[in-house]
């Protein structure tokens with residue numbers, strides 16, 4: 001597969017080149033040159049395929065010829081080791097639980113897949129440093145995805161006071177090839193420092209820097225797999241049903257863009273819902289036709305606090321930037337913190353199901369839209385509720401127990417380098433560690 005830039009002025013690249021580069025020169029996003037369609041018999045077989053088997057069939061055309069079928073099969077078997085179950089919350093309303101991976105959020109899927117691709121492409125004699133800025137979930141998914149891989153070091157930059165204690169523990173206690181750097185600044189400062197590192201010639205000469213940003217094709221494409229897996233599970237339960245709506249709690253819109261790509265490959269999803277918190281740039285666009293990025297506002301669904309969704313150009317690409325055809329498939333919805341809290345509480349009382357703040361927006365969007373759309377619904381549960389322990393306990397008035405994966409991080413020693421909010425300190429650290437070979 002070749003990948004072109006959505007801005008149209010960068011050369012086409014192979015999968016391998018697109019994974020290593022991350023971003024085209026022209027600040028666009030890599031997009032596959034062709035969107036293959038899957039044969040009808042694939043959908044007949046889908047309900048009985050395992051997650052890794054589904055992954056191989058869906059992803060093969062996108063990684064060929066850079067990964068052999070055998071290499072892809074091995075990667076998929078290492079990546080998709082946890083369940084992604086479809087759970088019936090109430091009649092005709094299902095949760096796709098994406099939180100059974102090592103850091104209890106859907107980003108585990110993309111981060112793990114990307115780590116194995118990068119390892120396959122960088123070879124044995126070349127050390128690569130993955131530099132990533134995080135406001136919480138990305139850092140933990142990337143750090144755990146890359147943990148213990150040979151020849152790849154990961155440096156996670158995060159705002160000193162900007163991530164929850166559980167989130168910090170998930171990347172700051174790992175050791176091995178993972179370093180945590182706390183910046184005395186905000187998440188935006190961390191992102192700026194990462195950008196500066198990528199444009200510093202001396203640093204780039206000393207270390208091969210790579211980014212594990214969510215726009216990397218190796219993080220984006222594997223997210224398609226669980227939409228197919230969800231449909232297969234739903235068909236197993238409802239063999240005669242044909243129409244379905246899938247709601248995607250969204251921030252940067254990588255997840256929804258992957259669902260829409262799956263639909264273009266033939267996945268029979270009738271509608272998608274672009275569900276957001278108060279950062280309602282995309283629902284507002286669907287309603288008014290005005291696309292107006294804005295500074296993000298803080299909400300309790302904080303992994304979706306994005307004011308300028310960086311994957312949205314991929315969605316525009318799929319629909320030829322035609323608002324009318326986009327609106328035929330994608331319905332907009334947004335909810336504020338009070339609605340999110342009310343939904344968590346009500347659903348817990350009536351069904352016993354513990355929604356997390358992100359999944360709650362997905363659930364509520366279906367509650368409101370399905371009566372008009374006349375289909376059953378699936379919403380993505382993007383993170384385990386215990387990742388947001390404090391706000392969950394406040395809403396539910398009872399303790400939310402940690403799952404085993406998160407308990408494992410408790411009581412471990414943190415190893416953090418604290419740095420002021422300037423590039424000189426970061427550069428010195430990266431140059432020194434390089435010289436001493438400690439990373």
Ligand SMILES: *Cc1c(COP(=O)(O)O)cnc(C)c1O
Pocket residue numbers: 105106107137249250251252253254255256303304358382383
């Ligand atoms: C990252 C994240 C989202 C948003 O996903 P996008 O692909 O950026 O739209 C939603 N929920 C959780 C829990 C996340 O970590």
